[in-house]
Amino acid sequence: MEKFLLGIDIGTSACKVAMFDLQGKVISQAAREYKVYYPHLGFVEQNPNEWWECVCLAIKETIVSSKINAKQIAGIGVDGQSWSAIPINAKGDVLSNTPIWMDTRASDICKETVNRVGNDRIFRLCGNSFEPTYSTPKILWFKKNMPDVYNSTYKFLQSNSFIVYKLTRHTSQDLSQGYGVHSFNMKEGKWEDSFCEELGFDREKLPDIYQCHHIIGEVTSEAADQTGLIKGIPVVAGGLDASCGTLGAGVLKVGQTQEQGGQAGGMSICLDSSIGHPKLILSFHVVPNLWLLQGGTVGGGGAIKWFKQEFGAFEEFEAREKGVSPFKIMDEEAEKIPVGSDGLIFLPYMAGERSPLWDKNAKGVFFGLGYEKTRAHMIRAVMEGCAFALQHNIKTAEKIGVGINELVAIGGAANSRIWTQIKADITGKTIKVPTSDTATTLGAAILAGVGTGLYKSFEQAVEDTIEITRTHQPDMQAHTRYKNNYDIYIELYEKLKDTMQKV
Incomplete structure (x- = not known):
């Protein structure tokens, strides 16, 4: 049977x-x-x-x-x-x-x-x-x-x-x-x-x-x-x-990193020793004798979902007419906007922010709006802002000598090719995408498979169950252009954080 x-x-x-x-x-x-x-x-x-x-x-x-x-x-x-x-x-x-x-x-x-x-x-x-x-x-x-x-x-x-x-x-x-x-x-x-x-x-x-x-x-x-x-x-x-999703993404080796694109965003860097940073999150991996240095951000799929709910009536209509997801329409619109969204920058702090800011009063911000900006600019800026939050966590980990070899993306956001490419370009890292919609539940199921002896080891389980469906290589020219917007992204919070406390 x-x-x-x-x-x-x-x-x-x-x-x-x-x-x-x-x-x-x-x-x-x-x-x-x-x-x-x-x-x-x-x-x-x-x-x-x-x-x-x-x-x-x-x-x-x-x-x-x-x-x-x-x-x-x-x-x-x-x-x-x-x-x-x-x-x-x-x-x-x-x-x-x-x-x-x-x-x-x-x-x-x-x-x-x-x-x-x-x-x-x-x-x-x-x-x-x-x-x-x-x-x-x-x-x-x-x-x-x-x-x-x-x-x-x-x-x-x-x-x-x-x-x-x-x-x-x-x-x-x-x-x-x-x-x-x-x-x-x-x-x-x-x-x-x-x-x-x-x-x-x-x-x-x-x-x-x-x-x-x-x-x-x-x-x-x-x-x-x-x-x-x-x-x-x-x-x-x-x-x-996040740990089960990391396993379900096939992350078992030091330096491999799971990139989370669910309701919230984040990363989990695989380590073979307990190395923490006060502004990041440290936990055990679900795999024995490994740890995960994590960054958890509020900005993820929830930010783009919020935008669709509040401003996406056109995309909802187009999606019904074409029989596709409104998120596909939003992807198509974002692809038409150049790298950096013509200077429009989004701070994705929609419910405060977790790592590395840990500021419950941080607020979401669109910076650089003008009459020439369109809804498509805003969609791409939301995607870029969430990717900047990911980069902020990666840069924080690098300060304690924790490097990243590659990212493996999971969660609903990984289904978006343009959003995944934006993340690759901003971080300058290769991003691989397995079966993203089921990585987390697959990780939980693998735990049951190892625990009951159906898999002899975690390595066997990963080899038997996980297949990479596509790979995104970073465009290093885009990476260079994004550096200026990333610096502004960091600067905006520093200049606005005291004002944010008053709202």
Whole structure:
């Protein structure tokens, strides 16, 4: 009987479920959208129970459309967005919505904690700065502002470990998501109990840590009834979405870099040692004995989606007339505009900015508008601005001697040839594109395949499942022309950042 693997991705705007054969081919897939809540300024929340409801529906649809017997599913891997703090009680009930990676409600707590403990001490242990978007400040926020929730919390879970819990009824913390909690020893991959106390929360509220391909448990009868799965299917710990996407892109070698073009943007540079930068993000890879130096930006596919929603009525109309995606029409328009968008520059800070600025008050800006500028100029400027944000992170990594050999692009933005070429030209790096739409869920599925022994190694899994579909070489003349706009891009934020605080 042929065997298959299931990958589940808990993204910001939707969950995705995909079934793969052992060669990495998508047999079927489904997605379900859920809400993001903004109850107060700086608060950005989601309801984990809504994640689960959508996962159940997506799994059912995936199984039905695959026309495959659920008994043939040999393993399940789950990846998810970073920096959740999901409080569950001993019965497994969710006690509150979770703040997600864009949430900055704990800014004051960060200032107090850094003053008390010292940012240098925190960074030396966990390789990450103490920022409000991480999990630790959110846990401390619950303790200070919702003490009943904090006191009733049995464990704080991450997005993927919550879904793993719902499938198996076992709590866990995978290695790649450990970096969100600042009592995590980045070199040794373990909790430092005394540092939990010093930061101000209880160690026992953190789950035990597991390798990402470790089998946490099996699908329960209850979960089988809710999802259409079969009881007893092994479920592995899973990992961070960016790390699973990095694996699904085939990034296993030092210097290889995954470039993320989903709702948000970012990069993950593969390392064989723990090397951090205070303005970047350091985590374990989902592959043992490797680390990822990451840059996470707000500007990504979400920026171009925002532009389409607010200003893209023409593109929507044209797309309906031609029977194509409005994003294809936007690509065609951007291609007509010269390199540098005739001096129009976009700062893609649509919800503040993460690395390397870490400024929750940073604002999106179009600079250089004039009567001669068109909507097509603005579309290309958005693409270039997101690519400048990527370059800003790459340049930051280079300051500590971390070099990049090549980029491997994943996410919806990688389907855009013009946008991918813009990124190659701005960074001056070769960009390879695998099957971009499924890299993240494929990475989660590979974890299940390795954990259950269907693949002998991660290297075998990558060789068997991943194929590069196209390669973009940088146009070095364009790269030279972009340098001036990039310098202006950096200068604009520096000159506007104080003004941005006032808005």
